[in-house]
Ligand SMILES: Nc1ncnc2c1ncn2[C@@H]1O[C@H](COP(=O)(O)OP(=O)(O)OP(=O)(O)O)[C@@H](O)[C@H]1O
Ligand SMILES: Nc1ccn([C@H]2C[C@H](O)[C@@H](COP(=O)(O)O)O2)c(=O)n1
């Protein structure tokens with residue numbers, strides 16, 4: 731999708747160290763987690779490559795991860811408004827496809843009701859189209875990648891990696907409480923589906939966070955507290971990036 735003159739700097743494989751779980755089973759990511767370069771340096775290099783020449787300028791891409799109900803959407807809306815990012819929510823793109831009444835939408839609905847993950851080609855294609863139509867220089871991709879298959883498909887189809895990965899770290903009981911109180915009519919905000927989504931998060935999404943941690947790209951944010959308090963930490967991060 732974009733030509734990157736210096737992309738090889740960021741694509742070089744690094745040693746990987748899995749993130750230990752605490753006694754509660756909840757993951758705690760060291761911060762920053764690169765064995766080779768600190769997060770700030772990785773972001774700096776990314777900015778350099780984002781501005782590098784080629785047919786089109788690659789936007790600055792931040793993946794926003796965290797368990798279901800950890801507050802990704804809430805925080806992304808604020809980042810978009812305060813820092814001028816385009817906010818692309820993978821879940822919203824899939825829900826829009828359901829609303830369109832397409833055949834693909836029917837398949838997506840069945841998967842979302844079950845708390846499972848939609849085939850990566852479908853999701854990445856929706857993200858690709860959304861990225862092309864926003865034409866933004868700074869993009870938040872909320873709720874993606876949810877699994878290694880998502881991650882690999884993004885690299886293959888979009889042809890790049892994220893510059894930054896934000897991980898909202900929230901205890902399970904708090905996530906369940908928030909989801910049951912969300913009240914937006916989502917087909918997956920019921921206790922049976924929530925339990926399945928939490929299992930999928932732990933088994934498929936955490937390995938993706940581990941992968942990016944080992945590449946020094948993860949910035950972990952404690953997602954306990956009010957949305958305003960959490961945005962305090964988010965604001966600090968984005969102010970330091972100065973895009
Ligand atoms: N810090 C917070 N404290 C309490 N409630 C919150 C907080 N942040 C968000 N919420 C509420 O929790 C619910 C879930 O938040 P949000 O939709 O942002 O989570 P999410 O991570 O995007 O979830 P999903 O993965 O299901 O899309 C919403 O009703 C939101 O208003
Ligand atoms: N990369 C993604 C993102 C989302 N989905 C599906 C499965 C999720 O449970 C559902 C809702 O997403 P959310 O709004 O919670 O981000 O959408 C997926 O399959 N792949």
Ligand SMILES: [Mg+2]
Nearest residue numbers: 802803821873
């Ligand atoms: Mg969301």
